[in-house]
Amino acid sequence: MFEKNLINSFFAEPYSREPVAVRIREVLTGKVGFYSVGLYPASLAYNCALQNGGLNILLAPRDGRQLFGAFSDTDLCEMDKGIKNKIESMAISSDIKSKKYNTLEDLIINCELVVLSSNSKHIINDVKLAFELRKKLNRENVLIACLVGSFCHDKDSDESFVLCEKLNNLAFFSGFHRHGALRNRLDSFTANFCHPEAFNAILGAKLLNKISPNIQVSAGVHNIEGQYIKAAKNISSIFAGFGHTFHKNNPGLLPTLLTLLLDQCLDQAAYVSMSRADRDDLYQKQPFNLLALYSKDVVTHRN
Numbered sequence: 670m671f672e673k674n675l676i677n678s679f680f681a682e683p684y685s686r687e688p689v690a691v692r693i694r695e696v697l698t699g700k701v702g703f704y705s706v707g708l709y710p711a712s713l714a715y716n717c718a719l720q721n722g723g724l725n726i727l728l729a730p731r732d733g734r735q736l737f738g739a740f741s742d743t744d745l746c747e748m749d750k751g752i753k754n755k756i757e758s759m760a761i762s763s764d765i766k767s768k769k770y771n772t773l774e775d776l777i778i779n780c781e782l783v784v785l786s787s788n789s790k791h792i793i794n795d796v797k798l799a800f801e802l803r804k805k806l807n808r809e810n811v812l813i814a815c816l817v818g819s820f821c822h823d824k825d826s827d828e829s830f831v832l833c834e835k836l837n838n839l840a841f842f843s844g845f846h847r848h849g850a851l852r853n854r855l856d857s858f859t860a861n862f863c864h865p866e867a868f869n870a871i872l873g874a875k876l877l878n879k880i881s882p883n884i885q886v887s888a889g890v891h892n893i894e895g896q897y898i899k900a901a902k903n904i905s906s907i908f909a910g911f912g913h914t915f916h917k918n919n920p921g922l923l924p925t926l927l928t929l930l931l932d933q934c935l936d937q938a939a940y941v942s943m944s945r946a947d948r949d950d951l952y953q954k955q956p957f958n959l960l961a962l963y964s965k966d967v968v969t970h971r972n
Contacts, residue, residue: 699781
């Protein structure tokens, strides 16, 4: 399904101090691109435009889709027109005269991190296309991440799987927020950015942190666990909603229900972490010595 051992990193080997330092500056001054713009990326763009003008984010709607198509008519009426115009500018190609939306190719050319926010129907083909375009455009140090579509099904083998089990180096961005919070100037939200290499995770999180002062993104070494946590969190939210509906006259039950669901999320994430075949590599074969980097030094080879 995927070529094995696909490289997905901000950095190219061999590593040496000066090129790595230059690359770090490039990444941290770069842009984040979101391809296939649904409710979450568009809401995120709204928050970025609301807070700082959206200078660090680019959007590329899927071909044939509307930029604001995921929002209801009521939501659209409540949006600030000036903010909507800024979001439009994030999605318009640099060739302003053409008035065409960005494509995935445009994002790979102009961004250091590209998040594929496609659903499970499209994500596998989008991942393959993104890696092909990186190679074609000589932009192989653009980091590719997925947002959703983590649980997929291969019709040929009749197999269900988590995407990062097939492609271990794929990064994963997962946001946590209340509905509508991203369109509120005073609200804030948290997110995780996961990658199996710690330094890529740290830089990706720092880059995402810059797109809005109301974002707090934490870096994580794992990505498969990140997807399981995201899925478990969503399922827990659904069950908690049902629990509230059926037991709203007994409010003391809801905290107990939420505690049990959170415990299930953590148990599942821990189990997945312990059962990874490459678990030892995640801790023992990192390409950079983080303690050395912290002291402004960079190792020149893998430990």
